[in-house]
Amino acid sequence: MVTLSDSIEDYIKKLLSLSSRLYVDIRRRELAQKFSCAPSQINYVLERRFSAERGYLIESRRGGRGYIRIYRINPLQKQAWKAVIDYLAGGDFEPDKALQFIKRCREENIITRREGRILQALLKDELYTALVSPEIKVRSLQKRIFKAAIEEILKGSY
Amino acid sequence: MVTLSDSIEDYIKKLLSLSSRLYVDIRRRELAQKFSCAPSQINYVLERRFSAERGYLIESRRGGRGYIRIYRINPLQKQAWKAVIDYLAGGDFEPDKALQFIKRCREENIITRREGRILQALLKDELYTALVSPEIKVRSLQKRIFKAAIEEILKGSY
DNA sequence: TGGATAAAGGTCAGTTAAGGTCAAATACCG
DNA sequence: CGGTATTTGACCTTAACTGACCTTTATCCA
Numbered sequence: 001m002v003t004l005s006d007s008i009e010d011y012i013k014k015l016l017s018l019s020s021r022l023y024v025d026i027r028r029r030e031l032a033q034k035f036s037c038a039p040s041q042i043n044y045v046l047e048r049r050f051s052a053e054r055g056y057l058i059e060s061r062r063g064g065r066g067y068i069r070i071y072r073i074n075p076l077q078k079q080a081w082k083a084v085i086d087y088l089a090g091g092d093f094e095p096d097k098a099l100q101f102i103k104r105c106r107e108e109n110i111i112t113r114r115e116g117r118i119l120q121a122l123l124k125d126e127l128y129t130a131l132v133s134p135e136i137k138v139r140s141l142q143k144r145i146f147k148a149a150i151e152e153i154l155k156g157s158y
Numbered sequence: 159m160v161t162l163s164d165s166i167e168d169y170i171k172k173l174l175s176l177s178s179r180l181y182v183d184i185r186r187r188e189l190a191q192k193f194s195c196a197p198s199q200i201n202y203v204l205e206r207r208f209s210a211e212r213g214y215l216i217e218s219r220r221g222g223r224g225y226i227r228i229y230r231i232n233p234l235q236k237q238a239w240k241a242v243i244d245y246l247a248g249g250d251f252e253p254d255k256a257l258q259f260i261k262r263c264r265e266e267n268i269i270t271r272r273e274g275r276i277l278q279a280l281l282k283d284e285l286y287t288a289l290v291s292p293e294i295k296v297r298s299l300q301k302r303i304f305k306a307a308i309e310e311i312l313k314g315s316y
Numbered sequence: 317t318g319g320a321t322a323a324a325g326g327t328c329a330g331t332t333a334a335g336g337t338c339a340a341a342t343a344c345c346g
Numbered sequence: 347c348g349g350t351a352t353t354t355g356a357c358c359t360t361a362a363c364t365g366a367c368c369t370t371t372a373t374c375c376a
């Protein structure tokens with residue numbers, strides 16, 4: 001089932017892969033027109049599919065000659081891994097961010113498809129509800145479990 | 159006597175047998191319309207007739223363009239995992255038992271080293287205690303989480 | 317030169333289109 | 347008759363998508 005968001009995502013990724021620089025510029029209006037959708041749809045896609053956790057950065061300018069620039073940030077180095085995980089695990093845990101991070105790990109082939117699926121499954125709220133409450137406890141547990149799982153992956157040898 | 163559930167079950171199985179992939183996607187609404195029944199009837203059939211024990215797995219997405227995906231577990235895999243699946247369909251849960259399964263799976267090379275480590279990590283009591291009690295709840299949670307992970311592995315291709 | 321205007325993009329609440337849950341009602345079977 | 351399986355309906359959650367309204371920037375012209 002391919003959604004509009006999927007198509008827009010694919011299109012932008014294609015642009016990125018064709019670009020010799022590490023970013024591409026788009027015009028929100030144009031893209032929206034190309035896909036016959038509301039301009040705000042583009043923001044939606046950027047937010048959901050091109051977040052920092054996924055390894056992208058967005059910058060933009062309004063007004064005449066405005067644009068949206070999408071950067072693909074460098075692949076994760078061993079060192080940077082720890083930082084991302086600490087960041088995700090610091091403060092309130094947001095499963096959605098963790099999920100995005102998983103997507104990125106997949107794209108960079110740091111984890112296998114199966115591992116990605118396992119990690120994703122561990123973040124589902126339904127696993128915890130009825131057994132754990134209030135919500136804050138659910139988050140803490142998810143955090144612990146996510147961290148534990150990812151650390152095992154980090155420990156290495158395939 | 160042939161019940162509605164029977165017909166729906168047959169229909170889905172037919173779809174699966176016609177599919178070249180190891181899953182089919184359905185739309186709950188559509189199916190319900192096709193069989194002139196309440197949408198929740200579909201969930202009922204899936205729950206009763208397409209459980210892991212019977213060799214199937216379900217996954218779904220809500221919202222616009224939502225879907226329900228039904229996997230048929232590859233018979234070979236099912237064979238290999240039968241003991242685990244049956245164990246998980248039963249009542250209580252002992253982490254030690256699960257650990258033994260993991261070990262066995264490693265020896266037979268049906269999971270990778272990394273997957274083995276992840277699964278093991280998920281069973282550690284320390285992850286749960288302090289956040290969950292009494293012990294019976296810890297066990298239930300461990301079971302759910304372990305089961306969720308196993309099911310993702312069962313979903314297939316590497 | 318600076319104020320009006322046009323041409324971008326941003327935000328956010330609300331709508332639509334899915335699927336999920338659970339308990340109550342009903343049907344079937346031994 | 348009692349218990350189990352089926353079926354339904356009311357209500358909930360979630361993801362995608364839209365539209366109205368807001369802000370920023372460039373540029374043009376008096």
